[in-house]
Amino acid sequence: MQQINVPGECGQTSAPVHISSAMTPADWYGAIMCRISNRFRMKYTVTPGLYALGNPDKDSVVLVTSNYRLSLNVLRSALNNRNAWVLVVDTKGINVWCAAGKGTFCTKEIVKQIVSSNLISRISHRTLILPQLGASGVSSAKLQKASGFTVKFGPVRASDIPAYLDNDCKASPEMRQARFTLTDRVKLVPMEAIPALKKLGLFLLIASVLFGITRTGIIYKQAIIGVWPLVIPGLTAVLTGSVIIPLLLPFIPGRAFSLKGLITGLIGAIAIVVLLPVYRSSALLSAFCLISVPASSSFLSFLFTGSSTYTSPSGVKTELKIALPLYITSAVVSTVLLTLTLTRFWGIL
Amino acid sequence: MKLSYISNVSTLKLAQEKCIGCERCVEVCPHAVFEINNKKAHIVALDNCMECGACAQNCAFGAISVKNGVGCAAAMINGLLTKGDPDKGTCDCESGSTSCC
Numbered sequence: 001m002q003q004i005n006v007p008g009e010c011g012q013t014s015a016p017v018h019i020s021s022a023m024t025p026a027d028w029y030g031a032i033m034c035r036i037s038n039r040f041r042m043k044y045t046v047t048p049g050l051y052a053l054g055n056p057d058k059d060s061v062v063l064v065t066s067n068y069r070l071s072l073n074v075l076r077s078a079l080n081n082r083n084a085w086v087l088v089v090d091t092k093g094i095n096v097w098c099a100a101g102k103g104t105f106c107t108k109e110i111v112k113q114i115v116s117s118n119l120i121s122r123i124s125h126r127t128l129i130l131p132q133l134g135a136s137g138v139s140s141a142k143l144q145k146a147s148g149f150t151v152k153f154g155p156v157r158a159s160d161i162p163a164y165l166d167n168d169c170k171a172s173p174e175m176r177q178a179r180f181t182l183t184d185r186v187k188l189v190p191m192e193a194i195p196a197l198k199k200l201g202l203f204l205l206i207a208s209v210l211f212g213i214t215r216t217g218i219i220y221k222q223a224i225i226g227v228w229p230l231v232i233p234g235l236t237a238v239l240t241g242s243v244i245i246p247l248l249l250p251f252i253p254g255r256a257f258s259l260k261g262l263i264t265g266l267i268g269a270i271a272i273v274v275l276l277p278v279y280r281s282s283a284l285l286s287a288f289c290l291i292s293v294p295a296s297s298s299f300l301s302f303l304f305t306g307s308s309t310y311t312s313p314s315g316v317k318t319e320l321k322i323a324l325p326l327y328i329t330s331a332v333v334s335t336v337l338l339t340l341t342l343t344r345f346w347g348i349l
Numbered sequence: 350m351k352l353s354y355i356s357n358v359s360t361l362k363l364a365q366e367k368c369i370g371c372e373r374c375v376e377v378c379p380h381a382v383f384e385i386n387n388k389k390a391h392i393v394a395l396d397n398c399m400e401c402g403a404c405a406q407n408c409a410f411g412a413i414s415v416k417n418g419v420g421c422a423a424a425m426i427n428g429l430l431t432k433g434d435p436d437k438g439t440c441d442c443e444s445g446s447t448s449c450c
Contacts, residue, residue, distance in 0.1 A: 101401065101419045135377035135403035136417065155375050171376075178379035180352055255355050257422070306421030306440055308352075310380060312400040313418035315355035316425055317435055324429075 016050040016122070017190055019072075021080045027073050036190045044069045049119035053137035054083035056218060058124040061165060063154070064110060065131060066091035066099050078158035082165070084210065089113045100137030107143045114147050127167065129154045130177060178309045185246045188307050192242040196300050201236045205273050226345050229285055236272060237293045240264035241300025246307075257311070258323040261301020265294035284344070288337040295330035298323065359398040360416040365389050367412035374404040374413060 033040040048067045053076050062085040065071050072088060089109045091099035100107035110128070114120070130138060132153045140151040155175035164171050204227055211226025212218040240322050241261045244253065252260040269289045272279050279285045302323055305311040361382065370388035378396040383390050383404065390412070392398075402417025421440045428438020 007422040095351055098419075100403075132377060132403075133379060138406070140373065140407050141409035156379055173381065176376065176379065177381055250352055254351055298408055302422045304422075306419070306423050308420070310352055310397070310399050311354050311420030312359055312398060313420045313425070313436075314358040314360055314400060314416070316420045316422050318355055318358050320422065320429070320435060324426075 003211070016052040016085070016117070018052045019076055019086070021076045021078075021082070023061035023073065023077050027077075031070060031073065036194065037185050038191065038195075041070075042093060046072050046088055048088050048090040048113055050119060050122070051086040051088060051114075051343070053079060053086050054081070055124045056083040056085050056122075058122070060084050061129055062119065062123065063086055063129050063131075063161070064089060064134070065097045066094060066105055066134075068093050068095045068099075071095050074158045075161075078161050082162065085128075087113055087117065087119065087128070096131045097133040097136075103137055105134050105137040107138050107146065108292075109174045110138065110143060111146045114149070117272070126150060127152060127169075131158075132156050132171070133178070167271070182247070185249060185307070188304075189243055189246050192246055192300070192304060192307065193238055196238045196242045198239055203236060204230060207338070211345060213346070226342075232272060232276070233269070233289045233293050234296075236268040237265060237296035238301065240268040240293070242304070245297075245301040245304055249308075256304050256315075256319045256323075256324075257308075258298045258302040258319050260261055261298035261304075262294050264301070265297025266290075268297065269293035282342050284337055288334060291330050291337070292334040295327055295334070296340065304317065353396060354420075356396040359395050359400060360414075361392065361395060361398045361400065361404075362414045363390060363392050364412045364414075366389075367410045369410055370407070373407045373409070377403040377407050379403070403445070 030044055031118070035046055046067050046069045051072075060083050063075065063079075064087045065075050067088050067090055072086065075086065087110070089105060089114070091104045091109075094102070094104060096105055110130075114128075118156075119127075126149045128143070128147070128149045129152050129349065130140075133156055135153055138151075140153070143151050152169050153171075154161055154169075155171045156178050157175070160171070160175040164175060207230055208223040208227035209218060212220065212223025214222060241264065244264050245257070245261055248264075249260070253263060254260045272289050272293070273286050274280070279289055305316050305319075363383075368390045370385055370390065372385055373384060374383045374390050379401065380394065380399060382392060382394050382398045384393045387389070387393035398415070399420055400415050400417050400446075401419075402415055405413040405415045405417065419440070424438040425435035426438065426446065427440065428435045431437065
């Protein structure tokens with residue numbers, strides 16, 4: 001892909017930047033990095049403005065997207081061997097759906113880019129094709145009034161755009177539905193599991209310091225012996241809440257995400273206690289496992305609502321009312337159990 | 350397999366007398382909540398509604414109302430903890446720190 005840089009900066013109208021639908025190794029690298037590193041993802045942007053995909057002319061369609069580089073990449077790669085104008089609006093590097101939900105992919109911003117790119121000098125028609133998932137941020141009636149353009153909503157998925165264009169800009173009911181396929185969910189696993197593992201690491205670090213405390217200072221060996229039994233329950237909670245939930249979402253009973261995570265976590269906790277004698281032989285450790293693992297797994301699973309494509313705020317609020325007291329209670333009980341373990345370990349009790 | 354979230358909670362309302370059957374709601378809804386019958390929109394799958402607000406935003410006749418928002422637990426917990434109101438929370442996909450959406 002050619003370098004994407006600075007169209008229309010400082011209000012000047014520069015020539016549209018030419019892009020192609022070919023994906024380079026750098027684009028593939030970017031696509032992978034966006035799924036594993038939030039820091040990378042948040043900086044993976046393109047300059048807003050008008051882009052020429054292939055060799056568009058006065059009759060070519062105008063497609064609108066966000067300035068998240070991954071969004072533009074998915075769009076242009078879906079339009080293999082086609083010519084189109086792509087109007088990239090400033091969403092601060094956030095994808096279309098989230099940006100629409102947060103109000104940055106909006107009527108005003110699209111009007112602004114139409115004007116600053118001098119779009120009307122490039123085309124003879126007056127039709128804009130917006131991504132369907134941008135509709136929660138854009139009022140088509142207001143946009144039509146403000147810009148003079150007829151607004152059409154394309155399909156949910158970029159991969160359906162060629163079929164949509166060939167069908168006289170009409171999307172089938174299937175193209176209009178947001179799905180949440182296994183492939184979609186697999187891609188989300190790293191961004192669920194990595195932050196969870198980081199929090200687990202921090203927790204284990206603090207715990208190991210506490211376990212390592214002796215009269216003569218912090219003993220390294222004692223810290224490891226003390227914290228070791230917490231590692232398996234911790235990893236299990238991350239596995240059941242942040243890996244299994246995304247992967248097996250439709251097959252886990254319950255509609256509430258917190259309930260789904262509680263079920264997988266409980267299975268994980270029971271497996272630990274049944275399979276590992278170290279846990280089975282200690283009442284304290286067994287209790288700690290059976291309480292903290294399901295609760296943590298449920299919490300991690302609940303967070304996955306934000307990445308899903310079908311959860312409503314009213315539903316999340318309903319879950320929250322039941323789940324939050326449960327989380328607080330289990331956090332208190334787990335802390336008490338840990339403190340007991342700790343005092344026993346120190347030889348106080 | 351169709352994924353279904355918690356039922357009977359959506360705040361979506363349709364005032365059918367204002368509807369002229371323009372089909373915009375059918376076009377923008379990502380979960381096939383609406384259908385047009387006899388030139389009027391009908392809510393046919395309320396429990397599929399994720400309250401994204403696309404329909405209400407795009408109904409030029411003010412026939413649709415919904416308390417829209419993003420169904421994100423991280424945002425609601427943040428809102429509850431920092432502002433005491435789950436609706437006022439922000440999740441990280443806005444300003445950019447950790448993961449969401």
